[in-house]
Amino acid sequence: MTDVQNGKPATPDKPREEWTGQVGFILAAIGSAVGLGNIWRFPGVAYENGGGAFLIPYLVALITAGIPILFLDYAIGHRFRGSAPTAFRRLGRGKVWMESLGWFQVAIAFVIGLYYTAVIAWALSYFVFSFDLRWGDDPAGFLTGEYLQVGDPGFSLEFVPGVLIPLLIVWLAVILVLVLGVAKGLQRVNVIFLPLLVVAFSILVVRALFLDGAAAGLNALFTPDWAVLGDPNVWIAAYSQIFFSLSIAFGIMVTYASYRRRRSNLTGPGLVVAFANSSFEILAGIGVFATLGFFAFQQGIEVGELEGLTGVGLSFITFPAIVSEMPGGPIFGALFFGSLVMAGFTSLISVLQVVSAAVQEKFGISRRSAAVGVGILSAILSVLLFATTTGLLALDVTDQWANNVGIVASAVISTILVIWVLRSGPELRYHLNAVSTFRVGRIWVLLVGLLAPVVLGYMLIQRIITLIIEGYEGLPPWYLAVMGWGTIAFVIVAAVVLPMFRWRRSPDDFTAWPPYPPAGPVAASNSPTREGASS
Numbered sequence: 001m002t003d004v005q006n007g008k009p010a011t012p013d014k015p016r017e018e019w020t021g022q023v024g025f026i027l028a029a030i031g032s033a034v035g036l037g038n039i040w041r042f043p044g045v046a047y048e049n050g051g052g053a054f055l056i057p058y059l060v061a062l063i064t065a066g067i068p069i070l071f072l073d074y075a076i077g078h079r080f081r082g083s084a085p086t087a088f089r090r091l092g093r094g095k096v097w098m099e100s101l102g103w104f105q106v107a108i109a110f111v112i113g114l115y116y117t118a119v120i121a122w123a124l125s126y127f128v129f130s131f132d133l134r135w136g137d138d139p140a141g142f143l144t145g146e147y148l149q150v151g152d153p154g155f156s157l158e159f160v161p162g163v164l165i166p167l168l169i170v171w172l173a174v175i176l177v178l179v180l181g182v183a184k185g186l187q188r189v190n191v192i193f194l195p196l197l198v199v200a201f202s203i204l205v206v207r208a209l210f211l212d213g214a215a216a217g218l219n220a221l222f223t224p225d226w227a228v229l230g231d232p233n234v235w236i237a238a239y240s241q242i243f244f245s246l247s248i249a250f251g252i253m254v255t256y257a258s259y260r261r262r263r264s265n266l267t268g269p270g271l272v273v274a275f276a277n278s279s280f281e282i283l284a285g286i287g288v289f290a291t292l293g294f295f296a297f298q299q300g301i302e303v304g305e306l307e308g309l310t311g312v313g314l315s316f317i318t319f320p321a322i323v324s325e326m327p328g329g330p331i332f333g334a335l336f337f338g339s340l341v342m343a344g345f346t347s348l349i350s351v352l353q354v355v356s357a358a359v360q361e362k363f364g365i366s367r368r369s370a371a372v373g374v375g376i377l378s379a380i381l382s383v384l385l386f387a388t389t390t391g392l393l394a395l396d397v398t399d400q401w402a403n404n405v406g407i408v409a410s411a412v413i414s415t416i417l418v419i420w421v422l423r424s425g426p427e428l429r430y431h432l433n434a435v436s437t438f439r440v441g442r443i444w445v446l447l448v449g450l451l452a453p454v455v456l457g458y459m460l461i462q463r464i465i466t467l468i469i470e471g472y473e474g475l476p477p478w479y480l481a482v483m484g485w486g487t488i489a490f491v492i493v494a495a496v497v498l499p500m501f502r503w504r505r506s507p508d509d510f511t512a513w514p515p516y517p518p519a520g521p522v523a524a525s526n527s528p529t530r531e532g533a534s535s
Contacts, residue, residue, distance in 0.1 A: 016081060017182040017367070018259050024187040025260055026269045031190035031346030032247045032256065033277040034197070036119060036315075039343060042241060042281040043288040044310030047221050049237045050228035057229070057238035058278075065455060066242035067274050068447040069411065071440060072418065073248055074266045075428040077257030078435070079512050083357035084251035085498070086507045087258060088414075091424060094508045098422075100495045101414055102358070105251035107494035108406045109354040111487055112250075113378055115395045116348050117174065118386035121166040122147075122316060123340035130323065130333030139320035144392070151389035153479040164387040170345070171379040177349050178356050178371035182259050186353060190346050197342040198280075204335040205287035208294070211326060217293020220303035221285055236462070239455050244403060245277060247347065249411035251354040258357075262513065267436035288314070295322045312396075315340060352378065364504025393475065394483055400472055401484040406491055408460045412453050419449030427516045434514050 019025040046054045080090040085102030092098025125147070129135060135142040144150045149160050177185040208214060228234045247253060257266070289303070295318070296303045308318040315336075323333035352374065360370035385394050419425045425445035433439045472480055 018261055019187055020183050022269060026272055027190045027194050028187055029256055029273040030276045031194050032252055032350035033273060034280050034343055035347030036344050037245050038281045039284045040311055040315045043285040045237055045241050046285055049234045050225040052222040052224035053226050053228055057235045061238040061242040062274060062278060064447050065239055065452050066246050068444055069248045069452055070246055070253060070270050070274060071267060071432060072448050073253035074257040074270055075432050077254035078260055078266055079431045081258050083361050084254050085358050086361050087254050089507055090510055092422060096499050099499045103498040104491060104495035105410050106355055106358045107491040108250045108402060108410060109351045111402045113352045114382045115386055115398050117170050117382050118167060118391060118395055120341055120344040120348060121163055121170050123337050123344060124166040125162060127334055127337040127341060130337055131330050133324050135320045140317045143316050148392050149389045150392050153393050153475055154390055156388045156390045158389045159387050160389060167383060167387050174349060174352060175371060175375035178352060178375060179368050181367055186349055193342045193346050197339055200335050201339045205283060207332060208287050208290035211294035213293040213297025214290035217289040217303055221289035236459055240459060249414060250407050252350045255354050255357050265436050266432055267438040291322055298325050362503060397480060397483040398487050401487045404463045405488055408456050412457050412460055415448055415453045425449060430516055
């Protein structure tokens with residue numbers, strides 16, 4: 001039985017966890033969005049796709065796809081008050097195939113959590129290594145040889161102590177945060193880490209700007225190549241960057257929004273989160289390329305001649321090499337790798353909260369039991385896969401398939417099902433406008449239902465064709481089949497099997513609020529006010 005006005009069970013039940021307020025939610029959402037990709041992916045992508053000119057398709061992609069899908073996640077999570085499987089099932093009025101979509105997203109988050117933790121463990125190790133410049137004169141050889149001890153493609157149980165120990169430390173910290181819950185765990189970590197991250201990275205950027213050659217690095221990044229605006233691939237790169245950096249379409253923002261109070265502003269904070277994320281990416285670009293300019297100056301070459309401008313190569317090979325050559329290098333290195341740890345950790349806990357919340361609701365267990373169970377299982381798999389001599393290769397392949405196939409497929413499927421099959425666009429638009437200061441028009445439904453699936457669908461098809469025809473990084477086809485396509489197979493199986501388990505407490509005994517379609521004056525009198533005005 002349900003209280004229709006408030007959308008809450010009329011029978012006695014534990015109240016749903018909530019953020020303490022709007023600021024807590026905003027910091028947590030920004031903490032989730034600002035991750036490793038902001039620091040090591042955006043600068044290189046921008047440089048390779050027109051420099052300053054790239055900011056035009058980047059902003060267009062943010063406004064036409066990133067923010068609209070972010071609002072979609074917010075609306076679903078807030079209106080239907082649950083983790084991804086719960087919320088999608090309720091949106092679909094009890095349809096099992098909508099619950100499957102939720103589990104598809106949960107499975108993706110589960111996979112990402114396994115290897116994302118390993119990268120944070122590397123960054124934690126390198127934070128310590130920064131103080132004595134342990135990588136010496138050959139950062140590349142140190143990373144793949146002495147530190148990761150990279151072996152041939154395959155599956156090894158030869159553990160690397162230098163990775164295993166920090167990996168276990170990170171997992172213990174993650175489990176503790178999840179056990180503490182939304183307000184005392186996730187929110188508190190973001191309230192502490194996010195300001196520290198901004199301060200630490202800002203100090204790093206200021207220091208970088210005063211290095212010899214910094215201006216050349218910034219010129220390389222921001223000098224616009226207007227000709228690239230006619231290249232469709234540049235626009236696809238912009239949509240790809242926005243999509244991957246906002247933590248959308250794989251359950252995070254659905255889950256986070258479900259912890260907001262009923263009377264909460266959604267769109268205003270959403271705009272803050274989106275533009276804060278992009279602002280940090282631009283700040284990262286300035287810091288990274290000012291530093292790369294110094295590195296090029298030291299070697300007497302152009303910035304464009306440098307290698308390793310994105311990803312693992314940038315963070316764990318190029319930057320250590322730079323730190324070794326610059327004045328005050330150990331402090332600079334500690335700031336950089338400390339920033340990586342903080343940015344990665346705030347994103348990681350959001351990813352794993354998706355899984356923990358779904359398990360908690362599906363099987364009717366306590367938050368503590370779900371957090372410990374999910375955490376221990378994830379830690380075991382993470383150690384077996386990514387703390388061994390084959391960990392780097394496994395991580396690289398899994399990341400490629402989980403992100404470029406799994407998450408993009410999730411976005412395409414969810415936008416089509418929600419807007420075209422269920423035709424829930426008007427209801428979700430109504431919900432956003434009923435609780436928010438910034439109102440969305442019909443154009444929002446069009447952007448989510450037409451532009452997003454077309455652009456993302458093209459990205460998905462293009463990537464799948466490339467992976468099938470060209471493979472990936474010259475790795476053996478059998479290895480890509482197991483670690484790459486096997487990842488996608490796991491996600492699909494999870495999406496099919498998990499809905500078959502019986503709910504401990506049916507999620508269908510629920511009525512969304514405010515009522516839709518609105519019932520005239522009655523609905524108007526019951527319309528929620530913004531959080532802060534009344535709660």
